[in-house]
Amino acid sequence: DTAVSQTPKYLVTQMGNDKSIKCEQNLGHDTMYWYKQDSKKFLKIMFSYNNKELIINETVPNRFSPKSPDKAHLNLHINSLELGDSAVYFCASSQDLRTGGSYEQYFGPGTRLTVT
Amino acid sequence: AQSVTQLDSHVSVSEGTPVLLRCNYSSSYSPSLFWYVQHPNKGLQLLLKYTSAATLVKGINGFEAEFKKSETSFHLTKPSAHMSDAAEYFCVVSGYPNFGNEKLTFGTGTRLTIIP
Numbered sequence: 001d002t003a004v005s006q007t008p009k010y011l012v013t014q015m016g017n018d019k020s021i022k023c024e025q026n027l028g029h030d031t032m033y034w035y036k037q038d039s040k041k042f043l044k045i046m047f048s049y050n051n052k053e054l055i056i057n058e059t060v061p062n063r064f065s066p067k068s069p070d071k072a073h074l075n076l077h078i079n080s081l082e083l084g085d086s087a088v089y090f091c092a093s094s095q096d097l098r099t100g101g102s103y104e105q106y107f108g109p110g111t112r113l114t115v116t
Numbered sequence: 117a118q119s120v121t122q123l124d125s126h127v128s129v130s131e132g133t134p135v136l137l138r139c140n141y142s143s144s145y146s147p148s149l150f151w152y153v154q155h156p157n158k159g160l161q162l163l164l165k166y167t168s169a170a171t172l173v174k175g176i177n178g179f180e181a182e183f184k185k186s187e188t189s190f191h192l193t194k195p196s197a198h199m200s201d202a203a204e205y206f207c208v209v210s211g212y213p214n215f216g217n218e219k220l221t222f223g224t225g226t227r228l229t230i231i232p
Contacts, residue, residue, distance in 0.1 A: 041204055043222040056219050105220060107160040
């Protein structure tokens with residue numbers, strides 16, 4: 001059983017398009033995250049949600065908008081895609097610290113976005 | 117704020133020889149520390165974690181790491197490298213120990229190459 005899943009695995013699109021990446025976790029976790037990994041493998045957090053509430057919002061262009069319909073899902077919508085958005089995007093989840101969780105995060109397989 | 121520095125961007129060892137991947141951290145409190153591994157075109161997998169219990173932490177696949185507060189280090193070791201260990205390794209430090217800021221800060225990664 002896949003703990004954290006993302007769709008699609010690969011996404012190739014043209015500049016100016018709007019696209020979405022979906023993430024689902026079946027671990028019963030309360031907190032979900034989006035990370036961006038650039039071409040040099042550097043990973044940086046973008047957003048985190050706890051029980052559908054936005055908790056962390058790093059300095060990310062407002063073309064990126066996360067949406068959490070329920071605590072098991074966190075989707076990432078990107079408007080007006082730019083060449084610099086090309087990267088691998090990882091979703092992750094963790095248990096709430098307040099309910100005995102730790103900082104350990106479980107990552108999805110990643111979505112490789114290529115903007116041409 | 118917390119930060120982590122991985123001292124080597126690339127390490128090559130021969131199969132069967134010891135592995136040492138170096139990591140130094142900076143934090144104004146007692147952090148949680150992690151090592152994650154990323155195999156080519158795969159997601160991130162947790163190798164091991166330190167959360168203020170025993171300073172010598174054992175992980176999966178024969179890896180271990182020692183938390184040394186006086187040296188602010190959390191080096192990853194393995195006695196005998198295997199071909200399947202070839203991957204990118206990330207040292208990670210946790211966010212502030214308060215709910216709402218559980219973000220992880222990643223090092224820049226160390227690429228481990230195993231020579232047959």
